Amino acid sequence: MRSIIAAGQPSGRHLFKKQAVWPAGLVLLVLVIVMISPALAPQDPYRLIVSDRLQPPGAGHFLGTDHLGRDLFSRMIAGIRATIGTSLLILTFSMLIGVTIGLLSGYLGGLYDRVFKRIIDAFMTLPDYIFAIVLSGLLGPGLINLLFAVIAVKWVGYARLVRSVVLQEKEKDYVALAILGGVTPLRIVMKHMLPHTLGNVFVLAALDLGKIILMIASLSYIGLGPQPPAAEWGSMLNEGRVYFNTAPHLMLAPGLAIMITVLLANLLGDKLRDQFDVKTRKEA
Amino acid sequence: MLRSIGKRLLELLLFFLLLSFVSFCLLKIVPGDPVRSILRVDDVAVTSEQIEAMRTQLGLDKPLFVQYGLWLKQLVQFNLGDSYLTSRPVFSEFTEKLPYTLLLTAGSLVVMLLISIPLGILSALYRNRWIDQFSRIFSLIGSSVPSFWLGLVLIQFFAVRLQLLPPMGEGSWRHLILPSLTLGLAMSAIYVRLVRSSLIESAGQDFVTSAKARGIHPARVFLFHTFRHSLIPLITIFSESIGSLLGGTVVVEVLFAYPGLGKWIVDAIAARDYPIIQGYTLFMSVFIVSINILVEMSYRWINPEIALKGKIES
Amino acid sequence: MLNIHNLTVASGSRELVKGINLEIAPGEWLALAGESGSGKSLTAASIGGLLPKELKLSGTISWNGSTLTSLSPSLRRKTLGKEISYIFQDYQGAFTPFITIGKQLDELLRAHTDLERQRRKNMCIDALDNVNLPGGRVYTSYPFQLSGGQLQRAAIASALLLNPGLLIADEPTTALDSLTAQKVLKYIAKAKERLNLSVLWITHDLRHVRKFADRVAVMRKGEIVEQGAKDQVLNSPAHAYTSRLLAAIPPLSPNGPRRLGQLSKNSLQREEGALL
Numbered sequence: 001m002r003s004i005i006a007a008g009q010p011s012g013r014h015l016f017k018k019q020a021v022w023p024a025g026l027v028l029l030v031l032v033i034v035m036i037s038p039a040l041a042p043q044d045p046y047r048l049i050v051s052d053r054l055q056p057p058g059a060g061h062f063l064g065t066d067h068l069g070r071d072l073f074s075r076m077i078a079g080i081r082a083t084i085g086t087s088l089l090i091l092t093f094s095m096l097i098g099v100t101i102g103l104l105s106g107y108l109g110g111l112y113d114r115v116f117k118r119i120i121d122a123f124m125t126l127p128d129y130i131f132a133i134v135l136s137g138l139l140g141p142g143l144i145n146l147l148f149a150v151i152a153v154k155w156v157g158y159a160r161l162v163r164s165v166v167l168q169e170k171e172k173d174y175v176a177l178a179i180l181g182g183v184t185p186l187r188i189v190m191k192h193m194l195p196h197t198l199g200n201v202f203v204l205a206a207l208d209l210g211k212i213i214l215m216i217a218s219l220s221y222i223g224l225g226p227q228p229p230a231a232e233w234g235s236m237l238n239e240g241r242v243y244f245n246t247a248p249h250l251m252l253a254p255g256l257a258i259m260i261t262v263l264l265a266n267l268l269g270d271k272l273r274d275q276f277d278v279k280t281r282k283e284a
Numbered sequence: 285m286l287r288s289i290g291k292r293l294l295e296l297l298l299f300f301l302l303l304s305f306v307s308f309c310l311l312k313i314v315p316g317d318p319v320r321s322i323l324r325v326d327d328v329a330v331t332s333e334q335i336e337a338m339r340t341q342l343g344l345d346k347p348l349f350v351q352y353g354l355w356l357k358q359l360v361q362f363n364l365g366d367s368y369l370t371s372r373p374v375f376s377e378f379t380e381k382l383p384y385t386l387l388l389t390a391g392s393l394v395v396m397l398l399i400s401i402p403l404g405i406l407s408a409l410y411r412n413r414w415i416d417q418f419s420r421i422f423s424l425i426g427s428s429v430p431s432f433w434l435g436l437v438l439i440q441f442f443a444v445r446l447q448l449l450p451p452m453g454e455g456s457w458r459h460l461i462l463p464s465l466t467l468g469l470a471m472s473a474i475y476v477r478l479v480r481s482s483l484i485e486s487a488g489q490d491f492v493t494s495a496k497a498r499g500i501h502p503a504r505v506f507l508f509h510t511f512r513h514s515l516i517p518l519i520t521i522f523s524e525s526i527g528s529l530l531g532g533t534v535v536v537e538v539l540f541a542y543p544g545l546g547k548w549i550v551d552a553i554a555a556r557d558y559p560i561i562q563g564y565t566l567f568m569s570v571f572i573v574s575i576n577i578l579v580e581m582s583y584r585w586i587n588p589e590i591a592l593k594g595k596i597e598s
Numbered sequence: 599m600l601n602i603h604n605l606t607v608a609s610g611s612r613e614l615v616k617g618i619n620l621e622i623a624p625g626e627w628l629a630l631a632g633e634s635g636s637g638k639s640l641t642a643a644s645i646g647g648l649l650p651k652e653l654k655l656s657g658t659i660s661w662n663g664s665t666l667t668s669l670s671p672s673l674r675r676k677t678l679g680k681e682i683s684y685i686f687q688d689y690q691g692a693f694t695p696f697i698t699i700g701k702q703l704d705e706l707l708r709a710h711t712d713l714e715r716q717r718r719k720n721m722c723i724d725a726l727d728n729v730n731l732p733g734g735r736v737y738t739s740y741p742f743q744l745s746g747g748q749l750q751r752a753a754i755a756s757a758l759l760l761n762p763g764l765l766i767a768d769e770p771t772t773a774l775d776s777l778t779a780q781k782v783l784k785y786i787a788k789a790k791e792r793l794n795l796s797v798l799w800i801t802h803d804l805r806h807v808r809k810f811a812d813r814v815a816v817m818r819k820g821e822i823v824e825q826g827a828k829d830q831v832l833n834s835p836a837h838a839y840t841s842r843l844l845a846a847i848p849p850l851s852p853n854g855p856r857r858l859g860q861l862s863k864n865s866l867q868r869e870e871g872a873l874l
Contacts, residue, residue, distance in 0.1 A: 122302065129532065130527070130530055130534060130549075137554070138556075138561070210427070214430050222535060237433060255430065262428035263428035266424065490688050490692075494686060494692050495705075497686075498679035498702075498756065499676060499710060500706065501675070504705070589740065
């Protein structure tokens with residue numbers, strides 16, 4: 001029986017493995033940077049030296065200092081963890097929740113599916129940005145609340161995607177064969193459906209990463225993110241804007257950092273999508 | 285036809301009821317006490333008697349379901365309650381702020397169309413030439429820049445350095461330029477590429493060759509055949525991104541201290557002004573649903589097949 | 599009188615059409631046959647200047663004494679739809695899906711004439727009536743409201759609207775079933791008699807050639823390997839390739855059109871198998 005299943009199943013898993021090698025490596029690299037970033041900061045990002053305030057970039061401070069005399073470069077480094085780390089965390093949880101609900105909804109079908117579909121549709125109607133703003137505002141400012149608010153709007157996309165892929169796959173012969181062969185439903189979901197959805201999920205995730213970083217930065221900027229003295233790029237921008245005239249580096253550094261990070265994430269997403277599109281077209 | 289519209293409206297009604305109930309409950313669960321934040325405005329020592337009196341006055345001492353029932357009862361009379369902070373009806377505050385946000389949205393859309401349509405057309409016509417490369421880079425950078433940062437840079441340049449435009453607030457059409465530019469630029473970054481790829485796809489259609497083979501003027505073929513065909517996917521994507529457009533207005537309104545709905549809701553959240561938050565959520569859903577209905581109607585114009593067969597092709 | 603002299607179409611350094619010569623006399627029906635990729639459709643597109651930009655054309659094509667290949671784009675466009683008309687294989691692509699047939703015919707008339715509105719409308723409805731379509735109804739219909747055969751007939755009506763001298767039919771029947779195909783060809787034959795029309799008929803299917811064409815040219819790999827009167831080419835082919843093309847045609851069976859339609863599809867596959 002196993003061989004029939006293997007023969008009937010399109011090579012979704014193989015496809016996913018092959019093309020995910022270098023993006024996975026890149027994600028790992030980013031994770032390592034996020035982990036070790038605090039150790040890279042040359043100075044304490046929270047130490048105030050008021051006499052040193054608003055120093056331009058130079059010898060003592062590579063990127064200058066902020067309005068409280070803190071070393072900007074060290075704060076930028078600390079911000080990697082707050083901004084990128086939080087985004088990756090949000091992405092991971094959104095994917096976990098969304099994929100689980102999508103698999104359940106698509107595979108169980110019937111009443112469950114109708115309930116899930118309603119919930120998913122309701123979330124899709126609400127504008128995600130506004131929902132996140134209202135939610136994080138109500139939960140109160142802070143990094144953890146921000147995390148909850150963004151996950152609450154981001155899981156829906158994954159649930160919808162996975163549900164539709166599972167509904168399509170369910171109709172295919174290999175699933176019927178597997179059921180006839182007495183393979184347990186859990187096994188069908190984990191071994192056959194999950195691998196099939198993952199390619200799509202990772203493309204969506206890569207394209208989402210940039211959006212999440214921008215969303216966090218925006219929410220932080222309107223004051224809903226981590227509170228001072230936390231070093232997060234969005235809130236650093238908020239603090240720095242008052243001094244744009246005298247110390248433009250306070251705004252340029254975090255702004256450019258956000259831009260470059262999002263740009264890289266978008267490039268990765270495009271690349272992944274192109275690759276995946278080409279592969280799926282070849283398969284068809 | 286009428287039956288499907290009726291069914292749709294009934295579904296919408298149910299959806300709004302559910303949504304309002306969920307948001308109502310959510311407001312009660314989350315931490316923070318509106319009574320305290322109202323009384324804190326007066327900036328005097330607050331006694332527990334005062335708090336209780338205020339609670340009774342606002343009806344917050346009643347059970348949740350009773351509160352929700354009262355809110356619904358008011359709603360059918362087009363009354364969304366009064367703001368805790370200003371004591372003014374939520375509805376009249378809303379109608380006061382709405383025009384500002386609509387103006388800003390319209391302004392951004394104008395900027396978006398003015399940039400993305402010509403640039404998209406040019407990059408489709410001169411594929412892989414310098415204008416196409418330019419639009420590719422513009423789009424890549426534009427979709428990576430946080431809109432508020434772009435806004436700050438624009439303020440710094442046009443308002444502070446050149447002193448050409450007011451940096452923030454409202455009052456004249458000149459106040460609208462920078463916020464519209466901020467949002468419009470961010471949006472055109474996405475639409476330039478979409479216009480381009482949609483046009484290239486449409487230009488390869490057989491009916492375009494057929495029209496050319498009939499000797500129709502190329503400009504006419506482009507405008508009435510190719511371009512109109514390319515609008516179909518664009519409108520779909522646009523309707524799906526209304527949500528992020530509205531979200532964008534919130535950030536930009538806060539940035540430019542622009543008195544629209546976005547700033548209104550952010551202030552209301554900070555003050556835990558529940559009636560406003562509740563009303564705003566409702567308005568926004570109604571607004572988005574109406575936009576979607578408008579989009580569906582424009583489909584009927586662009587693709588008469590839908591109007592006649594009553595179905596939407598994916 | 600259509601004159602094609604030394605026509606070459608190249609993509610980069612690769613020549614897809616290699617210096618071919620063709621002539622079509624007034625009122626003559628020429629069938630240009632060959633497998634797909636032989637360059638016959640490119641030849642057809644070259645006449646109207648409809649080649650994709652990437653392809654380079656050399657040689658001359660002239661129509662009734664004027665050299666089309668040296669005309670300015672706008673003058674050349676004025677001959678299209680008026681002097682020289684096209685019908686394509688894919689009837690779905692003959693008309694823009696979201697514009698009524700009437701408006702598209704009217705657009706053609708406005709591009710080439712200064713007639714007034716009511717006169718134009720009458721002309722369109724007459725042209726549709728001429729191909730046995732209910733003119734008044736089809737005039738206000740969208741393309742998707744018509745069947746494949748009806749669409750192809752509407753496309754013929756549009757091509758014949760301004761009484762052209764040359765009709766280029768690029769596999770007009772390939773997408774149709776055999777019975778409908780026969781009808782479509784009959785309409786073209788009728789117009790040919792009425793207007794003394796020259797017809798360039800691109801086809802890879804030699805079945806109908808005997809009945810409709812006057813002359814046959816066979817193309818292979820960008821070259822014309824054989825041309826002449828249809829009886830001569832069909833009965834005693836001089837080139838081995840023509841014989842193979844002819845051998846790929848199934849014998850006509852008396853089982854009726856449906857069966858024939860299926861057979862022709864199989865024979866096509868067999869033909870491809872034999873030739874490639």
